[in-house]
Amino acid sequence: xxxxxxxxxxxVGLALPWLLPYxxxxxxxxxxxxxxxxAPSAPLPSGLNLDAYAAVFEAMxxxxxxxxxxxxxxxxxxxxxxxxxxxxxALSKLSFRGRGLAFGLVVATLLIPAQVRFVPVFTLLAEVRxxxxxTALVLPFAVSALGTFLIRQALLSVxxxxxxxxxxxxxxxxxxxYRLLPPLLRPSLVAAFLFSFVYHWNDYFWPLVxxxxxxVRTLPLGVAxxxxxxTGVRWHIVMAGNxxxxxxxxxxxxxxxRQLIHAxxxxxAGR
Amino acid sequence: MKLLSPRRPTDPYLLLxxxxxxxxxxxxxxLLAAGKLSxxxxxLLTPPRFVGLDNYRALWSEGLLLHSxxxxxxxxxxxxTASTILGLALALLLNxxxxxxxxxxASIFSAYIVSWVSVxxxxxxxxxxxxxxxxxxxxxxxxxxxxWLSDPRLALPSLAAVTVWKLAGYAxxxxxxxxxxVPAHLLEAAxxxxxxxxxxxxxxxxxxxxxxxxxxxxxGAIASFQVFDVVRVMTQGGPMDHTNVLVYAIYEQIFLxxxxxxxxxxxxxxxxxxxxxTLWQLRLWLxxxxxxxQSPPA
Numbered sequence: 170x171x172x173x174x175x176x177x178x179x180x181v182g183l184a185l186p187w188l189l190p191y192x193x194x195x196x197x198x199x200x201x202x203x204x205x206x207x208a209p210s211a212p213l214p215s216g217l218n219l220d221a222y223a224a225v226f227e228a229m230x231x232x233x234x235x236x237x238x239x240x241x242x243x244x245x246x247x248x249x250x251x252x253x254x255x256x257x258x259a260l261s262k263l264s265f266r267g268r269g270l271a272f273g274l275v276v277a278t279l280l281i282p283a284q285v286r287f288v289p290v291f292t293l294l295a296e297v298r299x300x301x302x303x304t305a306l307v308l309p310f311a312v313s314a315l316g317t318f319l320i321r322q323a324l325l326s327v328x329x330x331x332x333x334x335x336x337x338x339x340x341x342x343x344x345x346x347y348r349l350l351p352p353l354l355r356p357s358l359v360a361a362f363l364f365s366f367v368y369h370w371n372d373y374f375w376p377l378v379x380x381x382x383x384x385v386r387t388l389p390l391g392v393a394x395x396x397x398x399x400t401g402v403r404w405h406i407v408m409a410g411n412x413x414x415x416x417x418x419x420x421x422x423x424x425x426x427r428q429l430i431h432a433x434x435x436x437x438a439g440r
Numbered sequence: 441m442k443l444l445s446p447r448r449p450t451d452p453y454l455l456l457x458x459x460x461x462x463x464x465x466x467x468x469x470x471l472l473a474a475g476k477l478s479x480x481x482x483x484l485l486t487p488p489r490f491v492g493l494d495n496y497r498a499l500w501s502e503g504l505l506l507h508s509x510x511x512x513x514x515x516x517x518x519x520x521t522a523s524t525i526l527g528l529a530l531a532l533l534l535n536x537x538x539x540x541x542x543x544x545x546a547s548i549f550s551a552y553i554v555s556w557v558s559v560x561x562x563x564x565x566x567x568x569x570x571x572x573x574x575x576x577x578x579x580x581x582x583x584x585x586x587x588w589l590s591d592p593r594l595a596l597p598s599l600a601a602v603t604v605w606k607l608a609g610y611a612x613x614x615x616x617x618x619x620x621x622v623p624a625h626l627l628e629a630a631x632x633x634x635x636x637x638x639x640x641x642x643x644x645x646x647x648x649x650x651x652x653x654x655x656x657x658x659x660g661a662i663a664s665f666q667v668f669d670v671v672r673v674m675t676q677g678g679p680m681d682h683t684n685v686l687v688y689a690i691y692e693q694i695f696l697x698x699x700x701x702x703x704x705x706x707x708x709x710x711x712x713x714x715x716x717x718t719l720w721q722l723r724l725w726l727x728x729x730x731x732x733x734q735s736p737p738a
Contacts, residue, residue, distance in 0.1 A: 210575075252458050286471070288474055
């Protein structure tokens with residue numbers, strides 16, 4: 170049954186509280202300082218003025234921050250998969266003493282978020298002079314309890330005969346783990362990676378407490394600093410930085426919408 | 441479940457070694473270390489000094505502990521209630537085929553994907569008392585503007601509203617998934633028996649969504665309990681400590697006051713409350729696990 174116009178408008182109207190703020194962000198980013206001072210809440214800029222973007226690039230090394238953020242999120246996501254595969258394999262497919270205990274330990278870490286860990290990790294890394302390094306940003310997240318759990322769950326549905334057959338063909342355990350299994354676990358691996366990537370790409374807390382140095386600083390941190398540095402009305406510059414910060418996340422969302430939504434919903438339902 | 445015997449008896453342990461090593465260094469050691477550090481006075485410059493329970497006593501008598509805990513719980517309760525109701529309402533309204541509904545769903549969910557910093561900066565500008573869009577809109581309607589973030593009574597509710605704006609899309613997606621599991625024939629049968637829209641929702645849909653509601657509220661509670669980014673970017677704990685939630689208080693103790701011991705004592709309290717929340721969530725999850733294989737809370 171096709172919807173009538175008023176109801177169609179109603180559907181879009183529901184999304185307006187989410188769409189208008191984005192529009193306001195983009196609109197502000199194209200304003201100039203005199204415009205902003207004269208009429209701060211004018212809905213539209215006088216034109217597509219790029220001054221604010223130029224100011225962002227002048228205030229911080231956008232390219233370097235972008236590279237740091239992407240490298241960090243990529244390294245974390247890949248490391249998590251690389252470690253979760255063998256761990257999940259051992260936990261779901263092999264019989265050995267202490268299996269229940271090991272699984273319990275992995276699940277228990279769901280209880281220990283970054284906010285609980287950061288004080289001792291900070292003092293530990295400060296002692297070995299590793300704060301302000303990529304290591305400090307990546308290594309504490311090399312294991313994801315949730316990722317390990319999801320991959321273990323997915324492995325439960327892989328028939329053991331398949332692994333036995335591969336063993337008979339002479340495949341070693343590492344070949345089985347890194348060659349045979351990944352294609353079979355693809356949806357779970359993609360979901361685990363995407364969630365981790367987006368989470369860490371967006372993360373503000375950990376880079377904030379672990380870095381003080383430009384060379385390893387990430388984009389969320391840099392953009393948040395834009396606001397702290399400035400005095401007075403510099404909202405056009407802050408919003409330009411904000412467009413640069415949210416655009417990659419929104420683009421990734423547009424490209425992987427179905428996987429991300431399925432992963433979000435599946436996290437609850439175990440599908 | 442059929443298990444294979446390992447080729448070499450050491451294989452399983454070697455495969456688990458990297459994972460357990462990381463968990464030991466960066467999860468379990470820090471937890472124990474926080475407990476230990478909470479008994480010391482340490483400014484990161486001079487050697488730590490054992491002080492027993494003094495950190496806890498000081499936090500208690502200064503009122504910071506109770507104040508932060510209360511703020512965090514109130515914030516959490518507000519966020520969970522509002523985002524659950526809003527998420528459910530949006531899911532019910534947008535649970536239909538068609539491109540427009542899909543567009544609306546994606547727009548609302550996108551706030552969940554964008555970073556907390558983006559959301560916080562965006563709303564900092566919208567809620568700005570002088571040039572912000574919200575006050576400008578209110579004035580156009582002939583209403584007075586408010587100091588959303590600097591009025592002590594409004595600051596925490598404003599931060600909660602921003603958090604709800606970000607999380608509602610996630611609750612909506614979970615409810616949409618839950619709605620797929622409501623059998624159409626039950627709703628049709630109820631309709632044939634003369635049940636109206638509200639009655640069908642109240643007596644068929646809502647009871648069947650119970651597990652989803654349990655998941656939405658418990659994950660929301662844990663997420664909102666850890667609130668930090670919006671506070672750091674939007675109010676820095678102010679005005680006059682009215683948004684000084686637990687994680688922000690921890691951050692302030694270590695990085696602004698250089699009091700590692702006090703920060704650790706707050707970490708211990710934070711962990712214990714989180715533990716309570718998670719055990720409650722686990723119970724909800726275990727209760728529903730009997731029927732189907734579900735993944736754990738995250």
